[in-house]
Amino acid sequence: MLVATTIEEVKANVRQWKKDGLKIGLVPTMGYLHEGHASLISRARGECDKVIVSDFVNPIQFGPKEDLATYPRDFDADCKLCEGLGADLIFHPEPSEMYSPDFHSYVGVDTLSAGLCGKSRPIHFNGVCTVVSKLFNITEADKAYFGQKDAQQLAIVKRMVRDLNFNIEIVGCPIIREEDGLAKSSRNTYLSDDARAKATILHKALTKGEEMVRAGETDAIKVRTEITNIIESEPLAKIDYVEVVDLGELQQCDVIDGPILTAVAVYIDNVRLIDNFIVE
Amino acid sequence: MLVATTIEEVKANVRQWKKDGLKIGLVPTMGYLHEGHASLISRARGECDKVIVSDFVNPIQFGPKEDLATYPRDFDADCKLCEGLGADLIFHPEPSEMYSPDFHSYVGVDTLSAGLCGKSRPIHFNGVCTVVSKLFNITEADKAYFGQKDAQQLAIVKRMVRDLNFNIEIVGCPIIREEDGLAKSSRNTYLSDDARAKATILHKALTKGEEMVRAGETDAIKVRTEITNIIESEPLAKIDYVEVVDLGELQQCDVIDGPILTAVAVYIDNVRLIDNFIVE
Structure with a gap:
């Protein structure tokens, strides 16, 4: 497996692969890889000739009071995992390689x-769209793999690709969960043992909500209220x-009469967790 | 010469050309082509295997009080000019082909x-960057050609390409002028005969300013004042x-101690004209 830290290294490999007519899959990550990422890499491995994993904690998608400095990192472990899954290249740039001091460009939707998350994280998705656009251009990937856990991100990236005519297919992949349901x-590594145990409340509440919708409930407010009540039953949850x-547009709906996303963001003992379900 | 009105038609051709290893040049225009555009197309013709001219009055780069509705159009004449210059494909989409009703994405710098122009045209360059990004992705061009007349646009597009790692080379081409110096x-078609005659004041003023700089004047305010005075000597000019x-950053400078752009925007009888000179 190639380890690239510069954009030019990636581009040089990509140029050769493109010349050889190979299909390139990209898995954009912020590292500290877990089974969720692994599922994306495996999917890419099955569908593409060459698999690139980007491993980059993207500073511009973090707000000033967010956890950029403390975001967990373990590049050696990431390399082992990627190599074990048959990735061809891991791209691990320094922030300065991605953003020069006179970097002024942005992409957004x-x-x-x-x-949803954009309300409390106003610059987040601009940062995501900008880095993802860069990665698409750097890797010239034919397919890129995103987890459904970040459902809003997935919807935004899909829209961006459609709107801006990127030559890439976005593949959304299912949420991977711990045995007790936690996404x-x-x-999750931030969670104390106690908080970790309590964090299952998100999945419990969403499961109940999903059951209601699948059973035919069309009153979105009832569904939301039920989920809210379950989560609020846990004192550690905020x-x-x-x-x-x-x-489609990720606009709040009162009546469920088409495909919906039900999403939650909850602080468990000050650790912000997200989870969701989709009913098509 | 191929005439394409849909994105898919362009992409189908591009896919084949890429497969054949051909180098693609793009000349993005808003149509109503003149010798300035012709110089870009000829340059592309000389440097690339396939030349695409986009001919699209981009609605999202016009402000609400600007001249979108009246912007001059003559697609038949454009086709003749492009064909005469050996272009391979002219892309002439409807606005609805480029912007679906649920289009929400944007690119900017x-x-x-x-x-400069951004002050009085606050949404303009976002509109330019967005459409140019789309065109880069649609055409997968190796080179794109822009006139230096729109110097700020050229600087912005270059920065966007560098920042977002687009796989394209931006070629800036010199301003083409009428015999009397008007860019x-x-x-220019909006100008009455009288205003057309008076419009030469821009070039006259800039020529004087450029002479000053090339003669060693380092006081930017003096240069600006001289240009301003000359333009203001023309009562029709606002x-x-x-x-x-x-x-580099297009920031106003008081002392000339590096490469500079001197740019003007002037209304002649309510027609907004721009012109500039660069001293490297």
Whole structure:
């Protein structure tokens, strides 16, 4: 497996692969890889000739009061995992390689970025769209793999690709969970043992909500209220949002009459966790 | 010459050309082509295997009070000119082909977009960057050709390409002028005979300013004042801006101690004209 720290190294390999007519898959990550990432890499491995994993904690998607400095990192472990899964190249640049001091460009998606996580993280999705655009251009990937755990991110990246005519297919992959239902996340490592045990409340609440919708409940407010009540039954939980939105524009809906995303963001003992379900 | 009105038609051709290993040149235009555009197309013809001219009056780069509705159009003449110059494909989409009703994405460049034309046209360069990004992705061009008449646009597009790692080389081409020095522009057609005669004041003023700089004048304010005075000597002229900026960040400078752009925007009888000179 190649380890590249510069954009030019990646581009040089990509140019050769393109010349050889190979299909390139990209898995963009912020590192500290877990089984969720592994599922994306394995999927890419199965569908593409060459698999690139980017491993970069993207500073511009963190707000000033967020956890950029403390975000967990373990590049050696990431390399082992990627190599074990048959990735061809891991791209691990320094922030200065991605953002020169006179970097001024940005990419974003209106409307879809306004609600859900965008409300409490106003610059987050601009940072995501900008780095993802860079990665798409650097890797010239044919397919890129994103987890559904970041459902809003997935919807935004898909829209961006469609709107800006990127020559890439975005593949959304299912949420990977711990045995007790907690969605895998690099940030789970922040949780104390007690908080870790309590964090299952997100999945419990969403499971109940999903059951209601699948059983035919069309009142989104009832679904939201039920989820909210379950989460609030856990004293350690502090809700950022519980939302039922349409899957197209991610706008809050009162009546469920089409595909919906139900998403929550909850602080468990000051660790912000997200989770969701989709009913098509 | 191929005439394409849909993105898919362009992409289908591009895919084949890429497969054949051909080098693609793109000349993005808003149509109503003149000798300025012709110089770009000829340059592309000389340097690339396939030349694509986009001919699209991009609605999102016009402000609400600007001349989108009246912007001059003559697609038949454009086709003849492009064919005569050996272009391979002209891309002439409807606005709805480029922007679906749920289009929400944008690309922009901070700082460089704030001054000069950006001051009176706050959404303009976002619109330019967005459409140019789309065109780069649609055409997968190896080179794109822009006129130096739109010097700020050229600087912004270059920065965007560098920042976002687009796989394209931006080629800036010299300003093409009428015999009396007026920079060629599709908007010159708006000028009455009288205003057309008076419009030469821009070039006269800039020529004087350039002479000063080349003679060693380092006081940017003196240069700006001289240009301003000359333009103001023409009663029909109303200055939008006269600026001397550094060529990197396009920030106003008082002392000329490196490469500079001197740019003006002037209304002649309500027609907004721009012109500039660069001293490297």
